Amino acid sequence: MAAPSTAWRNWAGTESAVATELAQPRDLEELSAAITRAALAGRTVRARGSGHSFTAVGAAHDVAVDLRGWTGITAADLETGLVTVRAGTTLRELNAELDRLGLAMTNLGDIDAQTISGAISTGTHGTGARFGGIATQVAGLELVLADGSVVSCSPTERPELLAAARVGLGAFGVISAVILRTEPSFVLAAAEKPEPLDAVLAALEENCAANDHFEFYWFPYGPNALTKRNNRLPAGTEPAPLSRPRQFVEYQLLENTLFGALCRVGRRVPALVRPLNKLSSNVLSGRSYRDTSHKVFVTNRSVRFVESEYAVPRAALGEVLAELRRRVPELADPVMFPVEIRVAAADDIWLSTAYQRDSAYIAIHQFVGMPYRAYFDLFESIVGAVGGRPHWGKMHTLDAAALRERYPRFEDFVAMRGKLDPTGVFANPYLDRVLGKLG
Ligand SMILES: Cc1cc2nc3c(=O)[nH]c(=O)nc-3n(C[C@H](O)[C@H](O)[C@H](O)COP(=O)(O)OP(=O)(O)OC[C@H]3O[C@@H](n4cnc5c(N)ncnc54)[C@H](O)[C@@H]3O)c2cc1C
Numbered sequence: 001m002a003a004p005s006t007a008w009r010n011w012a013g014t015e016s017a018v019a020t021e022l023a024q025p026r027d028l029e030e031l032s033a034a035i036t037r038a039a040l041a042g043r044t045v046r047a048r049g050s051g052h053s054f055t056a057v058g059a060a061h062d063v064a065v066d067l068r069g070w071t072g073i074t075a076a077d078l079e080t081g082l083v084t085v086r087a088g089t090t091l092r093e094l095n096a097e098l099d100r101l102g103l104a105m106t107n108l109g110d111i112d113a114q115t116i117s118g119a120i121s122t123g124t125h126g127t128g129a130r131f132g133g134i135a136t137q138v139a140g141l142e143l144v145l146a147d148g149s150v151v152s153c154s155p156t157e158r159p160e161l162l163a164a165a166r167v168g169l170g171a172f173g174v175i176s177a178v179i180l181r182t183e184p185s186f187v188l189a190a191a192e193k194p195e196p197l198d199a200v201l202a203a204l205e206e207n208c209a210a211n212d213h214f215e216f217y218w219f220p221y222g223p224n225a226l227t228k229r230n231n232r233l234p235a236g237t238e239p240a241p242l243s244r245p246r247q248f249v250e251y252q253l254l255e256n257t258l259f260g261a262l263c264r265v266g267r268r269v270p271a272l273v274r275p276l277n278k279l280s281s282n283v284l285s286g287r288s289y290r291d292t293s294h295k296v297f298v299t300n301r302s303v304r305f306v307e308s309e310y311a312v313p314r315a316a317l318g319e320v321l322a323e324l325r326r327r328v329p330e331l332a333d334p335v336m337f338p339v340e341i342r343v344a345a346a347d348d349i350w351l352s353t354a355y356q357r358d359s360a361y362i363a364i365h366q367f368v369g370m371p372y373r374a375y376f377d378l379f380e381s382i383v384g385a386v387g388g389r390p391h392w393g394k395m396h397t398l399d400a401a402a403l404r405e406r407y408p409r410f411e412d413f414v415a416m417r418g419k420l421d422p423t424g425v426f427a428n429p430y431l432d433r434v435l436g437k438l439g
Pocket residue numbers: 011012046047048049050051052053054057058059067087088108109110111113114115116117118119120121122123124125126169170171173174175176301391393394
């Protein structure tokens with residue numbers, strides 16, 4: 001991990017910024033003092049997560065708050081499953097600490113490098129038709145506001161702030177602690193196999209209903225998808241993971257080293273991309289195993305890519321994929337990475353991509369260094385036609401005027417921001433674009 005610095009670059013290398021000051025608070029008083037000092041000097045403040053957003057949402061231009069020294073679980077109630085965690089804790093650290101307590105997160109996304117605060121602030125999600133994103137597992141927050149005051153919110157204390165700040169884009173203040181609703185640790189059975197895309201789409205509702213966590217990958221030229229069905233097993237079930245050598249060959253060698261090599265060949269010789277896509281999907285064969293939940297949810301992603309992801313009404317998924325399948329082959333530049341499709345239950349968080357809508361998530365990717373603009377523009381036009389909502393941490397071109405139409409509580413969010421941060425202490429250019437300028 002790079003040493004803390006005023007210079008910042010995101011994981012994909014698509015965004016960078018240089019802050020004028022780096023604050024590394026070790027307690028709440030230091031955090032509050034850093035914010036108060038910045039506000040009095042008319043400077044902006046942005047908390048840093050792990051830099052895994054593809055957008056400039058995390059770019060700090062004045063004061064960057066680095067919370068790497070502010071980690072760990074500080075309280076855990078084994079009866080209720082409520083756990084208080086410091087804001088800078090990564091999901092990897094969180095999962096390890098929860099393991100030791102016999103607890104687990106109900107649902108997770110694909111990786112665990114993000115901080116808990118960064119993950120919830122952009123609406124990070126996994127998959128599962130009956131489950132929400134990580135922010136739906138948040139039962140309370142502690143935040144430091146623009147005037148340096150510390151406030152808490154929960155379903156009974158400032159519930160409106162909780163509804164807004166769980167996916168808050170860092171707009172209301174710096175989160176200092178997150179209270180999570182966890183559950184007793186559990187084992188997931190994982191079943192992965194290639195299947196014809198048409199059959200997967202025809203049985204989408206059944207697949208979503210019959211499996212706790214259903215998702216699939218699809219190379220946008222091919223007829224086949226790679227499906228993943230992860231299902232919760234009864235308490236007391238013992239894990240039976242893939243053998244170590246098989247894990248090494250499949251996760252490290254095939255999915256990262258070999259796939260990375262194929263991507264580099266495709267970047268050099270674009271005419272080979274389609275045959276390489278075919279090779280990649282053939283290499284990804286079926287497997288089944290069972291393991292502790294977070295070890296099944298989380299994968300290793302070492303091949304760098306750029307990504308855009310939109311949530312659409314679940315019923316519109318087939319139409320969107322059919323259009324992508326028809327139009328992607330017409331693009332001048334080929335697409336090297338698969339499309340990932342996941343689902344989530346409707347929730348009540350104001351700027352959640354699944355706000356009041358059972359959703360399907362469609363994530364498109366391109367290998368770093370390969371042309372992606374035309375592909376991403378095409379994608380945005382297709383998902384825009386069905387009211388798609390962009391992931392806040394993934395590439396998109398929408399501004400406040402467009403987003404206002406897609407979020408019923410957008411105005412309430414903006415009003416609360418105006419009330420809590422009238423001078424824009426927590427503003428940055430990305431927030432100016434997606435929420436509008438303050439002051
Ligand atoms: C390889 C890869 C895989 C991914 N997989 C998934 C996935 O499966 N599902 C999914 O939904 N997304 C996924 N993402 C996107 C990622 O989860 C989000 O972009 C997430 O926000 C990144 O968390 P972070 O800690 O890196 O936060 P950053 O990107 O560093 O910051 C995100 C936002 O959170 C704010 N923030 C951070 N800490 C605080 C705080 N203490 N208080 C207030 N605001 C704060 C930042 O200011 C910024 O606005 C993936 C990204 C990558 C690169």
